[in-house]
Amino acid sequence: MTDPMILHHYDGSPYAEKVRLMFGLTNSHWYSMLSPAWPPRPSLDPLTGGYRRIPVAQSGADIFCDTALISREVAAATQCEALNPQSMSSEAAALMQQAEKEAFFAAIGAVPPLRLVGTMIRKFGPVGMYRFVKDRSGLLKGGSARAPQREAAGPVLQALLDALEQRLGAHTWINGESPSVADLAAYHPLWLHVNCNRRPLQAGPKVLDWFQRVGDIGHGSREEISQSVAFAAAKDSEPRALPASVENVPAAIGTRVEVAPSDYGVQPVKGILAAVTDERIIVARDTDEFGKLHVHFPREGYSVKVVQD
Template sequence: MNEPLILHHYDGSPYAEKIRLMFGLTGARWSSLLCPVQPPRPSLDPLTGGYRRIPVAQLGADIFCDTALIAKELAVMLDCPALDPDAVDAEAAALMDYAQGKAFFAAIGAVPTPRLLVTMLGMFGPVGTVKFIKDRINLVKGSTVRAPQGEKARAVLNTLIDDLEARLETHQWVGGEQASVADFATFHPLWLHVSCSRRALDAGPKVKAWYQRVSEIGHGHREEIAQEQAFASARDRKPRPLPDSVADAPVPLGTEVQVAPADYGKVPVSGTLAALTEDRIVLTRDTWQFGTLHVHFPRNGYSLTAQS
């Protein structure tokens, strides 16, 4: 990359860990802007228009939401096709989907409640823990996902671990003979579970060895930056040229729209529909702080509605 990508994240974010490992795989230089664990996020909210989830990537006046889309961007920016989620085979894709879906929401529920509370108290303190729990309850209000608890959660997580052990019997990495986005997508819910339980992963030898290999990939060359540097990057640059839009867009370009995740964290972002491709939604946001911004979302898993 000519200009380091800015990653808005916090260190305990499992989805951010997936992206940080991509920098590690490629040895990339990147800029880190740490955010609060829960909103408000003063260094990020003005850029995205209030997008709830994290991490978010920034390249000048272009803002990229959702790790699936960030991975596709990095595959091109870093000339590493292995980071493109569309490049993995069907079996690896199925593992990724299970890991990022059912297993992700089971990763915390599989941790005994007393141990989880001790972990959160150590991370956030008493007041911070209460705020964190309230925020996460609000995050999943009205969601289409249900997080299993206790034995049900452990069964879901064990299914992922067993399927992963079987996959690794014939492959060195989840995606084949080299590390790829499939490994990082499968790794991050297990990383979350280990972080919350503060215990080594309970798994077979193949999974344990793979988990160690992924852990050792590292995060590339990380440089901490301040809010003003990210704001200046957005303010001083123009968005890149827009991609060609599909001919049969359900909403005409130039329409005032809202985009929101379809599953959880359904906080809408408002803007003008600037582009709509087979796999991407791009909104224009005209801001007093930065001028024109383009905010990018994947089409898969996101709703697009015209503002009434």
């Protein structure tokens, strides 16, 4: 990348690990802006307008939400087509969906409760653990995502491991003979499970070998920055030119709208609908602190609602 991307994240975030590995796969230099594990996030909320989920990527006055869209941005910036989810085979795409939908919440649910509590106390301390649990307990409210019951979590996670073992018996990597975004998507819930469980991954030999190889990709060249640097990047930049909008837009361009994920973390972001393509929704936010910002969301999995002023 000619201009390093800013990643707003925290080190324990599994979805952030997915993006950090993208930087490793492309040998990219990037800026790390660490944020709290739960809201409020003073270094991020003013940029996004209150988007609940993390990580978020930033390039000047353009803000990118959701790793599905961030992967497209990294793919385009580094000319690495292997990071474009649209370029995956149907088999690889199915494994990505399995990992990021059913298996993601199962990765936590499959950890013995007392061990999970111990992990959270180690990471956040007793007060921090309370805040973390309180925040995450409300994450699914109002959304379509449902975590599996505790007794079902183990089988759901095992189903992913079995599917991976079968796929890796025929291919070196999930999408073929070279690493891709499919490997990173399937890896990050297992990474979360291992970190929460504090035990080695229990899986077949193909999966264990692959899991090690994905982790060895690394994170590229990471440089820590401060909130002031991230804010200055937004203030001193203009959003990039808008793409042409498609015809079947969910609301009229120029309308005041709110955009929110449909599955979980459904807190909306308000702004002016600036553009809609087949893959993304772009909302313009006029702010006193930064001027105009463009906040980008994937089109798939996000709702657009007209706001009546």
